[in-house]
Amino acid sequence: MAATIRWLLEQTTLGSFELLAGGKGLDNVISSVNIMDNPDTIRWLAQGELILTTGYLFLENTFLRNNAISELSKKGCAGIGFVLKRYMDQLPPEMQEQADRLGFPIFSVPYERSMAEVSWLIYGRIFEDSMSETERLADLYKRLTETVAMEQNVSQLLAGIVSETGCPAIILDADLQIIEYDVPEKDQNVLAPLGLSPGKPLFSRHTALEIKDRIIHRKLVTTSQALGRGLSGRYVIFPVMDANDVLGYLCMCEISRELGSFEYHFVQTIQPVLSIFLMRRIMRAQLKADTQSDFIRLITSQDPVSRTELQMQCDLYQFDYRRFRVCAVIQLTDYAGRSLRLRRESLDAAYLAVGKYLDDNHSLSYRLTFHNNLILFFMFPGQPEPSSILAQVQTMVRHILGLLTQWNIPCQAGLSKVYNGADTIRLCLHQAFEAIRLGEMVHPGQQLHSYRQDQLYHILAESLSYRRARELYQESLGKLRQFDEENHQELSLTMQNFLKNRLSVTETAREMFLHRNTLSYRLEKVREVLGADPRDLEVSFGLLVGICLEKLLEAGALDDPEDPII
Secondary structure (H helix, E strand, C coil): CCCHHHHHCCCCCCCCEEEEEEEHHCCEEEEEEECCCCCCHHHCCCEEEEECCCCCCCCCCHHHHHHHHHHHHHHCEEEEEECCCCCCCCHHHHHHHHHHCCCCEEEEEECCCCCCHHHHHHHHHHHHHCCHHHHHHHHHHHHHHHHHHCCCCCCHHHHHHHHHCCCCCCEECCEEEEEEEEEEEEHHHHHHHHCCCCCECCCHHHHHHHHHHHHHHHCCEEEEEEEEEEEEEEEEEEEEEEEEEEEEEEEEEEEECCCCHHHHHHHHHHHHHHHHHHHHHHHHHHHHHHHHHHHHHHHCCCCCHHHHHHHHHHCCCCCCCEEEEEEEEECCCCCCCCCHHHHHHHHHHHHHHHHHHHEEEEEECCEEECCCEEEEEEEEECCCCHHHHHHHHHHHHHHHHHHHHCCCCCCCEECCCCEHHHHHHHHHHHHHHHHHHHHHCCCCCCEEEECCCCCHHHHHHHCCCHHHHHHHHHHHHHHHHHHHHHHHCHHHHHHHHHHHHHHHHHHHHHCCCCCHHHHHHHHHHHHHHHCCCCHHHHHHHHHHHHHHHHHHHHHHHCCCCCCCCC
């Protein structure tokens, strides 16, 4: 930190310095100290000089009281310090008025201290500042290198950068997502509208692409971007490189001050330190991704694996197979037409957004990515009731789908049934994927699909050939459809509503706006067409199967001409 008036007022080793006027000039830099004991001294003063005086020459000199501050300001002096109570008890009002108007600092020097002691204090600070830039950078580089080498928290690395530059600092990954940031106390309220948060993008997708283009294609060593959101100032963005690859970025915010030549040199000097930090972070992420890939390969493979081996692998990959769980697959749609970079960006953004939501809601889950899918295993302790678990998971997944939709990430989801144990992990994952595959056929436009709610569809699709499904359909609902077409009736629609309302005549009549007698007449007609009472449990179940088969046949979900192997 340079020797400024603000710095001097903060010093307490000689007693208390007190600002008397001219508070706008607190950041004036002091380059040297001069004693003012006669009026002629003014003509030889230089830029940045700090003036010390007992105030004796101002006692009887009205002209000097009215003009000295203006002249000192024109000369570019840093400020003036008075030793009060020797010859002057207080600052003359005319001098205070000039100082406040011109932003020229006037302060009081502790009475018991000599001007020589004040001069030594200031020159000591100036001497420290005059240390060669190379020596300062070497010292800073050593300290920051030790921070990274000892694998201390990234916040300590940022604290060192912020302490030296006086500006907010943000470390970004290669996709310009925030890794961590640090803000001086004086700027915290100013930066609040930016909503800085680790894991979130600092810029819009369009702006991020522009910044990458400037850095990567134009090979700039730094670029800048306006803060936006009504804030004055700018980001100064330094890429952290490894050969020709961008590992990440250091982003400095110019709010209360601008970066000087030393700060630019400082950031360039610590590039290797930042490179080590980012490279280590990338390697850890890759190791985690490789570990996840191994686990994904294990649970998606068709190769036989014993229960003991599965349990050992679960323990290795920290998957708690003992807990009850539901598998949810969040599948990103509109994925095939995107470039590899956009696929990765959308999947990473989804993974981070979902992770933050689950962490904020204290949800116990195991998370993986696989192609265009986020795989979430929701874990529950104890012996929970399955329907309660599924209801909780459905609520959370609906929130996640809404969140991703807000981020313009099209997606759909599938849920498995409730399981525990190692040997059901593959089944759990398979059901979640199947819930999506079959669900989007029989419920087009629906975003969330549940294997349990569509279980009858899955049983029929897995068990029946196309030919056998067609036969069963024709024996049940197909008869009613044919009768309706030939006689312009609504028996099939009536039976669908009758089944939906759990064979309640009252509820079905109310929903279809029919008289009970009319509904009874239709049910009797159904009995004649089918040759069996639709109120009979077996008959009603056969019709329910027929309704499901109709959707499966229309969706083309049964295309195997062979008989099933059951």
